[in-house]
Amino acid sequence: MREHPDACFQCEQRRPLIGVTGAGNGICGPCAGVDLTYACQRCGTSEEIFREQMCTRCFATKRLAEALGGEDATIPAHREDFHSALSAAGRPRRVAYWLTCDRVPALLKYIGASKEEFTHRHLDDLPNTPTTRYIRDVLVAAAVLQPRDDRLEALPRWADAFLAQAPLPHRKYLTPFAHWFLLHRIRRTHRHRPLRASTQHQMRSRLRRALELLDWLDRHGIPLGKLTQPELETWLEEGPEKRREVRIFITWARGRGLAGALEVPRAPVAAPSVFSTDEGQAEQLHRCLSDETMPLDVRTAGALTLLFGLQHTRLLELTLHDIIDNDTDVTLNLNGHRLPLPPEVAQLVRALRDQCQKRWQLDQTASTTPWLFPGQEPARFLGATYLYLKLRRHGIAPLASRNTARLALATDLPASVLADFTGTSISNATRWTGYAKRDWLDYIASRTQI
Ligand SMILES: [Zn+2]
Numbered sequence: 158m159r160e161h162p163d164a165c166f167q168c169e170q171r172r173p174l175i176g177v178t179g180a181g182n183g184i185c186g187p188c189a190g191v192d193l194t195y196a197c198q199r200c201g202t203s204e205e206i207f208r209e210q211m212c213t214r215c216f217a218t219k220r221l222a223e224a225l226g227g228e229d230a231t232i233p234a235h236r237e238d239f240h241s242a243l244s245a246a247g248r249p250r251r252v253a254y255w256l257t258c259d260r261v262p263a264l265l266k267y268i269g270a271s272k273e274e275f276t277h278r279h280l281d282d283l284p285n286t287p288t289t290r291y292i293r294d295v296l297v298a299a300a301v302l303q304p305r306d307d308r309l310e311a312l313p314r315w316a317d318a319f320l321a322q323a324p325l326p327h328r329k330y331l332t333p334f335a336h337w338f339l340l341h342r343i344r345r346t347h348r349h350r351p352l353r354a355s356t357q358h359q360m361r362s363r364l365r366r367a368l369e370l371l372d373w374l375d376r377h378g379i380p381l382g383k384l385t386q387p388e389l390e391t392w393l394e395e396g397p398e399k400r401r402e403v404r405i406f407i408t409w410a411r412g413r414g415l416a417g418a419l420e421v422p423r424a425p426v427a428a429p430s431v432f433s434t435d436e437g438q439a440e441q442l443h444r445c446l447s448d449e450t451m452p453l454d455v456r457t458a459g460a461l462t463l464l465f466g467l468q469h470t471r472l473l474e475l476t477l478h479d480i481i482d483n484d485t486d487v488t489l490n491l492n493g494h495r496l497p498l499p500p501e502v503a504q505l506v507r508a509l510r511d512q513c514q515k516r517w518q519l520d521q522t523a524s525t526t527p528w529l530f531p532g533q534e535p536a537r538f539l540g541a542t543y544l545y546l547k548l549r550r551h552g553i554a555p556l557a558s559r560n561t562a563r564l565a566l567a568t569d570l571p572a573s574v575l576a577d578f579t580g581t582s583i584s585n586a587t588r589w590t591g592y593a594k595r596d597w598l599d600y601i602a603s604r605t606q607i
Contacts, residue, residue, distance in 0.1 A: 165183065165184050165185035165188055166178060166182035166183055166184050166188075167184045167185070167188040168184075168185060168187070168188050170185060170205065171205055171206065171207060172185035172186065172187075172195055172206055176188070176189030197210070197211050197212035197215050198210045198211055198215075199211055199212075199215040199219070200212060200214070200215050207250075207253065212249075213249040213250050213253055214244070214249035216249075216253055217243070217244070217246075217249045217250075217252040217253040217256065218240075218244040218249075220253065220256050221240055221243055221244065221252070221256060221265070222240060224256060224261075224262055224265035224266060224269065225239070225240060225265050225266075225268070225269035226269060227266070227269065227270070232269075233269055235272065236268065236269060236275075238299065238300075238301050239268075239275060239296070239301050241299075242295055242296055242298075242299030242301050242522075243292065243295060243296070245299070245522055246291075246295045246522050246523065247519045247520050247521070247522040247523060247535075248291065248519075248520075248523070251288055251291050251292075252292070252295075254288060255288045255289070255291075255292050258283070258284075258286075258288060258289075259283075259284070260282070260283055261283065264279060264282075264283070275296075275301065275302070276302070277293070277302055277303075277305055277310070280292065280293050280296075287533065287534060290307075290534055290536075291523055291534060293307075294523040294524060294534065294535070294536040295522055295523045297525075297536070298521065298522055298523055298524060298525050298536070299522070304525075306347065306351050306352055308351070308352040308353075308354070308357050309343065309344065309347055309351075309352045311357075312340060312343065312352075312357060312360060313336065313340055315361065316335040316336065316339075316340065316364065319335075319361075319364060319365075319368075320332055320335065323368055323371075324372075324375070326375075327368060327371045327372070327375075330367070330371065330381065330410070330415065331364065331367060331368060331371070334364070334367060334406060334409055334410075335364050338409050339360050339363060339364065339405075340360070343356065343360060353470055354540070354541065355470070355541075359402070362399060362402050363402050363403075363405055363406065366399065366400055366402045366403040366406065367403055367406035369396075369400070369403075370392060370400075370403050370406070373392050381410060381415055381416050382415060382416060382417070383417075384416060384417065384419065385417070385419075386418075386419055386420065389407070389419050389421070390422075393421065393422075398424060401421055401422075401423070401424050403421060404421035404423075407419050407420075407421050426588065428588075428592060429560045429564075429592070431554075431556050431557045431560055432557055432560050432561050432564070433554060433557040433558050433560075433561045437554070437557075438463060438558060438561050438562075441459065441463055441552070441553050441554070441558060442459075442460060442463045442464065444459075444552065444553075445457075445459040445460040445463065445505070445553070446460060446501045446502070446505070451551050452547075452551070453505070453508055453509050453512055454509060454530055454539070454544075454547075455547055455548055455551045455553065456505055457502075457505045457506055457508075457509045457529075458472055458530065458544060458548060459548055459551070459553040459558075460501075460502050460505055461489075461502070462548070462553070462555060462558050462559050462562065463553070463558045463561075463562055464499075464502065464562060465496065465562060465566070465579065466559045466560070466561075466562035466563030466564075466565075466566055466579050467491075467559070467579050467580060468559075468579055468580035468581050469541045469544055469545065469555070470541055470580060471491065471492075471579065471580025472530070472544075472580075473528075473530050473538045473539055473541060473544065474538065475489070475491075475528070475529040475530070476526055476527055476528055476529060477510055477513060477514060477517070477527040477528075477529060478490075478527070479491070479529070480506060480507075480510050480529070481495070482503075482507065482510075486498070486503065487502075487503035487506055487507060489506070491577070491580070492577060492580075493577075494574075494577055509529060510529065513527060513528070513529055513531060514527070516531065516535075517531070517535070520535035521535075523535045523536055524536040530544065563575070563579060563581075563589055564589065564592065564593055566579070567586075567589040567590045567592065567593035568593040570590075571590065572586040572587040572589070572590045573586070575589060575590065
């Protein structure tokens with residue numbers, strides 16, 4: 158199946174079709190046996206010709222100028238940065254495609270004619286597709302737009318849409334709780350680091366649980382201020398475990414005198430139950446180090462998980478700058494902690510670094526950060542769920558291997574070091590060192606039999 162309908166049927170290159178096959182399919186000059194030289198009319202490159210006898214970049218650049226500058230395609234002076242950023246994008250085909258997307262020509266015509274400052278808001282009005290995100294990333298990397306945390310930016314909009322559907326009396330509580338408390342806290346703690354998907358999910362869940370409680374109180378004719386501890390516990394017990402996430406709402410309401418002295422009991426944290434056997438761990442590590450049919454990112458992420466029990470979110474936040482290579486040894490920089498790598502793992506990290514470096518050269522027009530595990534969109538690292546599934550697909554048990562490695566480390570490291578090192582919380586690390594003090598052989602044996 159040809160990717161493009163106007164590509165040559167035989168070589169699948171996008172070239173002018175000058176002949177037909179016996180079956181009536183179009184073929185290009187070279188495939189028809191005619192020696193023609195294809196070169197872009199504007200820049201002379203003989204790379205893939207896109208449209209109107211121009212390469213993709215020249216075609217996109219010309220169309221962009223026409224869209225911004227109207228009839229005579231003269232780019233207004235205050236849009237030159239915008240035009241040159243997109244003309245230089247590492248993936249001109251995506252720019253060419255974007256120019257044909259719904260509402261884009263109208264937007265370009267508008268900003269070409271207006272003196273208004275170009276902001277993220279202009280792109281927010283377009284559908285949030287990978288192409289729109291790519292264009293935004295290119296404009297951010299070129300400093301045409303200010304950097305912005307899209308997850309953080311999306312939360313208030315989500316909260317407003319959520320609150321708009323809540324009954325009016327509930328909004329009296331939920332609006333200040335969402336905007337002045339939850340979002341304020343998130344903004345404060347994420348001033349210097351991007352918001353993780355888990356934090357985004359947690360904030361939504363907290364707001365949903367608060368609404369569920371208010372709905373329940375409504376149905377039972379209980380005002381929030383009159384809610385008693387036994388009633389609160391009834392509601393908690395009637396529903397799923399996640400209802401305990403209402404704790405922060407209760408604390409907020411208490412602090413403002415909106416609710417009495419209520420407590421949401423903490424759920425006991427279950428001890429980790431999934432472990433690998435020593436043989437299993439060794440076999441997976443051996444494959445990560447030596448199986449060249451496995452993708453390099455899976456081998457590297459797998460080896461680092463199996464040896465050091467790193468939290469995936471921590472692993473994914475690594476950039477090429479975090480790899481310190483003095484030609485003899487390779488050290489990873491984990492939040493200021495130096496982790497020296499064994500030679501075989503160092504080789505994997507070096508190979509992945511070189512691969513990412515190459516890719517980043519193409520992608521740096523859309524990303525200011527060279528991630529060690531880049532996602533489809535170069536400005537963002539791979540999703541944690543995606544990495545988890547990718548490891549499993551290649552026979553690496555992410556959770557079991559991480560737990561086993563972490564347990565081995567917890568026997569030697571104090572909790573504070575373990576927390577910094579693996580990217581887990583201090584309370585979680587304290588639990589791990591607690592587990593490590595027990596008789597682990599019995600413990601693991603009992604768990605692996607389940
Ligand atoms: Zn060209």
